[in-house]
Amino acid sequence: MSKVDDFRRLHHGRLPGDPLVLPGPWDAASARVFAEAGFPALATPSAGVAASLGYADGRTPAGEMFAAVARIVRAVDVPVSADVEGGYGLAPQELVERLLETGAVGCNLEDSVDGVLKDPREHAEWLAEVRRAAGDRLFVNARIDTFAHGDGDPGQAIERAAAYVAAGADCVYPIGAPAAVLPLLRSGILGPLNAGGRVDGEGPSPAGLGELGATRVTFGPGLQRRATAALREISAELV
Template structure:
């Protein structure tokens, strides 16, 4: 029998706390129920869906998945496993904080990623986004773990100090974790020194770049892979398909 949702959220939050140096929480990104079961059966204690990977599974370009389909996909994934599942819900799909929280909880998610850039990769106003995160936190209370994505390295000027400034605003607004996506590994120690609380870093799924353990040594609390695992799986399937020809 699955654990109650509140128990799963508490477990997910606990997994981020007091981690030994160099031992980050590694969260694979399932794109459907079958991949979620594979990761759970492999022993991972929690999972984090990638919006781009789910979009590819559903036949959409990254960022083009309708909200209803994304929440339905998250629900299928959460139902398929007993471990906690956090959901990447991009920028929130224009939903009011209360509705966003309700839909995440209905889908069985214990947490969410919320990015601070909008259509066309334009960074949102930092203060307005912090206010939005604060409203999400108020609506969710302790029922969701909020991971605030910081997009300065992918859509901004890549200045670590700007990333730290945004991260501080989001933590003050109630974010449980911050995620400076595509931040270079060599700036991770600086980010770690300037950011309070858990820090999420992106690792490559193809073995290139720093391993999760190395990212942990540099200061990462948790490591995710974005759509990398789904894309690696698709590449393997293409090879199988070619061999069948």
């Protein structure tokens, strides 16, 4: 079984309370830590990678992001999915080719630009082009930004999810959706559902998010930021 087939399999047949937990490595060293801990797959966070490279979130040049993803992939044996934001303005075919060159098995693609939601039909058409270019070689996670940059209407999130799934997305991610809304989203969305977890002890645990309907849980830059906070404490003790 190929890594992408293994990654896709991990999203199906999940029991309530047992979501796929995907920590987000920001460099090769953190990727090795997560793989050695026993996680079956990883999902890079664009904001965490940006911070490790010295950029603000959303400002990483495409070449540097793909190079960082490639280093992470080379460091571990488990499947790695890559957050490549809005695709960096690349045509679908080139985006897919560059992702495959890194060795990534999947990608996270968002439906907003500079905090403004894209037209859902146009975005669905673009996702369909990505799907055609990728075939079954990439697992596509379509991020839905209605809670982050829209009015937070669950109905709108469900409508976007339906359009993206119809376009070929393997999973949808309504980023920023309150935990209390997950059961409603679950009832209206076909296929795997990504929820955002926290590492600060606030909100439901990954198992709790699974019980509310999440198929998989990712943490964005949360782990990188927690590691940075720990380094600050260590540094303060050394000064």
